[in-house]
Amino acid sequence: MKKNKLVNSKVVFNHSAFAKAVLLSTILLVSCSQKIYELKKVSGNQTAVDATLESTEEIEAFIAPFKKSLDGQMNEQISYNPTSMHKNDYKLNTPIGNMMAAIVRTQGEPVYYSRTGKRLDMVLLNHGGIRSGLNAGPVTMRSAYEIMPFDNEIVIAELSGKQVHELINYLVERKSAHPIDGLQILLNKDHSINKVLINKKPIDNYKTYTVATNDYLYNGGDNMSFFKDTPMTKIDYKIRNALIDYFKKVDTLNFKRDNRFDILK
Amino acid sequence: MKRRKFIRNTSTGILAGTALWSNYALANGIFTGPELEMGTKKITILHTNDTHSHIEPISGGRNDGRGGVARRAALINTVREENPNTLLLDCGDIFQGTPYFNFYGGELEIKLMTMMGYDAATIGNHDFDNSIDGLFKQLPNASFDFVISNYDFSNTIMDGHIKSRKVVIKDGVRIGLFGVGIQLQGLVDPKMYKETIYNDPIETAKDQARLLREEDNCDLVICMSHLGYSYRGDKVSDLALAAATSGIDLIIGGHTHTFLDAPEIVKNAIGKDVMVNQVGCYGINLGRIDFYLKEGKIDKGVDVVYDV
Numbered sequence: 363m364k365k366n367k368l369v370n371s372k373v374v375f376n377h378s379a380f381a382k383a384v385l386l387s388t389i390l391l392v393s394c395s396q397k398i399y400e401l402k403k404v405s406g407n408q409t410a411v412d413a414t415l416e417s418t419e420e421i422e423a424f425i426a427p428f429k430k431s432l433d434g435q436m437n438e439q440i441s442y443n444p445t446s447m448h449k450n451d452y453k454l455n456t457p458i459g460n461m462m463a464a465i466v467r468t469q470g471e472p473v474y475y476s477r478t479g480k481r482l483d484m485v486l487l488n489h490g491g492i493r494s495g496l497n498a499g500p501v502t503m504r505s506a507y508e509i510m511p512f513d514n515e516i517v518i519a520e521l522s523g524k525q526v527h528e529l530i531n532y533l534v535e536r537k538s539a540h541p542i543d544g545l546q547i548l549l550n551k552d553h554s555i556n557k558v559l560i561n562k563k564p565i566d567n568y569k570t571y572t573v574a575t576n577d578y579l580y581n582g583g584d585n586m587s588f589f590k591d592t593p594m595t596k597i598d599y600k601i602r603n604a605l606i607d608y609f610k611k612v613d614t615l616n617f618k619r620d621n622r623f624d625i626l627k
Numbered sequence: 628m629k630r631r632k633f634i635r636n637t638s639t640g641i642l643a644g645t646a647l648w649s650n651y652a653l654a655n656g657i658f659t660g661p662e663l664e665m666g667t668k669k670i671t672i673l674h675t676n677d678t679h680s681h682i683e684p685i686s687g688g689r690n691d692g693r694g695g696v697a698r699r700a701a702l703i704n705t706v707r708e709e710n711p712n713t714l715l716l717d718c719g720d721i722f723q724g725t726p727y728f729n730f731y732g733g734e735l736e737i738k739l740m741t742m743m744g745y746d747a748a749t750i751g752n753h754d755f756d757n758s759i760d761g762l763f764k765q766l767p768n769a770s771f772d773f774v775i776s777n778y779d780f781s782n783t784i785m786d787g788h789i790k791s792r793k794v795v796i797k798d799g800v801r802i803g804l805f806g807v808g809i810q811l812q813g814l815v816d817p818k819m820y821k822e823t824i825y826n827d828p829i830e831t832a833k834d835q836a837r838l839l840r841e842e843d844n845c846d847l848v849i850c851m852s853h854l855g856y857s858y859r860g861d862k863v864s865d866l867a868l869a870a871a872t873s874g875i876d877l878i879i880g881g882h883t884h885t886f887l888d889a890p891e892i893v894k895n896a897i898g899k900d901v902m903v904n905q906v907g908c909y910g911i912n913l914g915r916i917d918f919y920l921k922e923g924k925i926d927k928g929v930d931v932v933y934d935v
């Protein structure tokens with residue numbers, strides 16, 4: 363690799379020379395009367411940062427110890443993914459979104475049950491919260507950190523039937539592939555609601571539903587206002603740790619798109 | 628090390644940062660470049676946005692092999708050799724996106740920006756991801772200023788540590804910088820941004836542009852934004868800000884990770900042109916804007932030439 367030296371680093375700055383220079387330039391500026399400059403021409407472009415560029419040695423050397431420590435922990439293989447998955451693979455629901463929702467249920471429900479004696483009715487996460495795709499091949503600790511770099515935790519909110527309707531209206535209105543599990547929304551061709559089921563049953567307006575989500579969404583993230591002031595239980599389980607725990611126990615991932623949220627043909 | 632032709636013909640000592648400052652007057656004469664007419668100044672703005680803790684080149688996916696801080700540093704050096712009157716700016720979301728942030732809390736990102744000689748950065752929503760205390764903790768590692776004008780930090784730990792505007796003088800040209808950040812409510816958990824108050828970006832931008840022009844006598848005014856490039860609906864964006872204000876020459880932005888083929892030219896509130904740019908994300912591109920200025924007032928009716 364070609365190397366390039368860092369020339370204008372503030373780290374190596376000589377402070378007394380700097381002070382002198384500032385003094386000198388101040389004198390220069392003050393001694394002449396201040397000039398005015400008018401804009402004449404502007405040009406704009408961008409340069410791709412890629413392998414055709416040189417690398418700065420000092421920067422690489424500075425990064426090296428951080429990288430070494432991190433790589434030791436991140437490169438461990440913990441599962442295998444046969445098919446690449448990205449959050450924009452399909453509309454309305456995606457293999458990677460379905461994976462996220464399934465893992466939150468699989469990993470989160472036993473903890474929630476042991477603390478409250480209650481089961482989960484459904485899971486709702488956000489499409490924007492899937493921060494990276496998962497390539498085909500080995501799944502590592504790094505994959506989990508890339509998909510979920512945030513430190514958000516799984517929380518369980520209790521929603522009334524009415525609040526669940528608000529949740530559904532939110533999803534239907536936005537038609538984004540927010541990860542869901544336990545909930546099915548089928549739309550007609552004109553995008554009106556054809557059928558909505560939770561655990562294969564119609565919504566009971568008098569029932570309380572347990573919805574696993576993350577603390578970001580519970581606190582109104584992505585404008586999910588239907589969670590506001592609903593009873594909430596923490597299970598002290600980070601989403602990323604749920605991914606890591608699941609990957610460690612499952613040899614090969616197998617997630618697909620299905621018709622949990624779809625438009626009828 | 629590769630050098631540009633005209634650099635090779637000058638004293639190499641000028642390239643060192645310290646020498647560059649003490650040779651201020653000399654540099655003024657030599658570094659304005661052979662292509663410039665007498666009395667014309669050239670100011671170069673380099674900018675990044677949404678670098679999101681991408682330290683190493685990206686591995687895998689559609690951006691495989693792109694980006695990387697060590698390469699960006701080399702590119703910045705090359706531009707500075709060509710024109711020492713260069714400003715390096717970042718438009719926020721420095722934090723979050725690779726395990727470097729999870730493990731080191733943004734220390735590496737900020738230290739590297741200091742090494743690269745960033746002049747200023749504005750604050751993105753993800754820069755609150757370790758809460759406002761996590762951002763505050765990294766401030767000692769930054770030799771550059773965080774500049775943001777529409778967040779009121781009075782009731783937070785950041786009070787007094789953030790600039791609402793900044794003036795940099797390069798080759799006698801007064802360059803005014805201010806920053807605008809996105810609405811935090813609904814985007815960032817309130818327990819992360821605490822009592823940070825969000826003020827209207829357009830009203831703030833009008834005030835800052837006026838102050839920079841009239842009080843600080845700036846020749847150029849640059850807005851560093853983390854509002855987002857453009858939105859459907861009436862959510863405030865860089866394009867909306869450009870059209871609703873005056874006195875701003877350039878808006879560099881972030882948040883929406885927008886890759887543009889070329890900067891956009893927008894008519895501002897008084898019918899003058901303003902340039903808007905954004906360079907995607909993850910340090911994949913380095914944006915560059917060159918301003919050519921002429922001493923004294925230009926004849927009325929002569930428009931600024933845009934070459935994009």
